[in-house]
Amino acid sequence: MIRYSKQSRFTQAVDCIIFGFDGDNLKILLIQRGFEPEMGKWSLMGGFVEADESLDQASNRILKQLTGLDGMYLEQLHTFGNPLRDPVERTVSTAYFALIDINKYQKQISTDYHPEWFSLKRIPKLIFDQQEMVEMAQRRIRYKAALHPILFELLPNRFTIPQLQSLYESVYNTTIDKRNFSKRILATGLLIKQAEKDKAGSRRGAFYYQLNMQNYYAKFQAFLNLIPNPTNLIF
Amino acid sequence: MIRYSKQSRFTQAVDCIIFGFDGDNLKILLIQRGFEPEMGKWSLMGGFVEADESLDQASNRILKQLTGLDGMYLEQLHTFGNPLRDPVERTVSTAYFALIDINKYQKQISTDYHPEWFSLKRIPKLIFDQQEMVEMAQRRIRYKAALHPILFELLPNRFTIPQLQSLYESVYNTTIDKRNFSKRILATGLLIKQAEKDKAGSRRGAFYYQLNMQNYYAKFQAFLNLIPNPTNLIF
């Protein structure tokens, strides 16, 4: 036997929702689609899965193409298989979401795609079912970040607690008491205080912290209560 | 434009991990595969996605075929796309997990597949990458059930608190103090006490409960602490 007989075959795509944080807003990176259909419209970064690569490999390849970056946080989100989702021909698409340090991203890597960062509050109309993908990704990041320390992936190696708090407040569109936030985050044992301060945000300066990678890996899968009142949150 | 040119096309499958609870053990339903390759080997219930159906529709169709049941809890788990996972030809498979009331399942519906329930402690060798699918499904059910009331899907409409506790103990392979368990579960407001008792398990009998469907839908997505010490669990 060489192939399954009489089975339908579909093109297989991956689409990536790339998150970044600019200090004020959680954003995603969109491109202007370079081929028909819907050429010129805003779109997620995506592409077809090739014959010899896995879905994870395909999404990494596509992310490298757009951002020039390797090894970022990347997680499979969901597979979208509505028969009519792509008007050209039936295509199953597996959505991934990625978290990157927005400062590492170099726009010039991929000027041909005309990529732009969009705040999640103002996402333009997207092609196909990509709006649903973005909404699901946003729900997932909020869900996961309440329990696991994934948001550090959006910050540089060294960051300050006020920066981190601003990120959490942005993701959950809320405000958090800074005394309690600081206690909660430090209680995880994930942070190592540095000697230096970031003097950019204030005259006094805020101490830099770095991740304690050992604790990070050890505790990543456990439930950490990283935001206040998680039981009241509806995801 | 009619089709994308030069893109590879793959067969698309779905595989279902069907969970049931027999009062003592969490089990999954396996079949003896009816076609080559690996004919006669134990396998998940799966099949190819047809040209005009979505992935969700395909998994529902396949579950109906095997169990005779409709409308059970069904959730997309993960999509497996290693190029070599199926030796016949490249096939992308989206795994789903389903939770059913094992008593509603009628074996005679599908004698042609020779289905059998296997305790998760003793899963036979499975074809392709299905062992990985089962392990991921088990992690997922443990993860999700710690926060959301999904395990009720494994019980009949009316159930007793000792039955429910036994289910949680089985899923987490642990023992729970019955006073604390009872308090915790009743505090969710999800249960309505019935007048009748189940006399099967003891002379005294245990009161039946039913789900309060309004609270169930309202609170399903919130974080409920359904098991003790969730912060210590590693998923």
Place this chain on the structure above:
DNA sequence: TCAAAAGTGTTGAAAATACACCCATGG
């Protein structure tokens, strides 16, 4: 009458929340 499972309450510890003042510094 007794074995076997059901059912229930309290107490101490730990965690979470609410809340306000001092510090450091560049301009």
Place this chain on the structure above:
DNA sequence: CCATGGGTGTATTTTCAACACTTTTGA
């Protein structure tokens, strides 16, 4: 010297965990 953001402590409330005895009833 003062405006701005950084940093910290305590009291209260709530939640969680540990723990043991009584009830029911069929055999």
